[in-house]
Amino acid sequence: MSAPIDPAEVLAEFIDTVAPYDPNPGADPVAIVGVRTALGEGVFPMSDHVIRAMCKALASYRDPEDRGLCNGCGGRRLDENLHCQDCGRLHGILGQVIADHARRVAAEDHT
Ligand SMILES: [Zn+2]
Incomplete structure (x- = not known):
């Protein structure tokens, strides 16, 4: 079995990765997402840019199965x-x- 992945860390990394390309960096978040697991927790303000990046990531996702x-x-x-x-x-x-x-x-x- 592979090592456990911390969901809060994954979300933080996604936001950090797409944030530099936000065309409207100071805008109010469109959602606040809280993540709490056995591995960690975090509260993440989600900008419209982050949500749109998630949509694009989902659209290009192909499951290996x-x-x-x-x-x-x-x-x-x-x-x-x-x-x-x-x-x-x-x-x-x-x-x-x-x-x-x-x-x-x-x-x-x-x-
Ligand atoms: Zn069939």
Whole structure:
């Protein structure tokens, strides 16, 4: 297991990172966010710039576990073999080969 991360420290670091680019540095905060955990705590005035930076960070975020959507059920839980954990559909080249084979077998059964 990886070392614990202090959420208050992470938030402080995010604010420090984006603050130099605030086009309106003296403006009143739009929110006050309090963070209290076993690792630490802090109270953070959040400027409009910080909130907008969070929105941009979220928009560009891609989870390493994100393997797209299942064509069968629309679920997001595809494992590393592109096998849907919800409906069992197999994606990717192997999934295509298996699906094509299944269709051929089904067609032969009906003739
Ligand atoms: Zn599925």
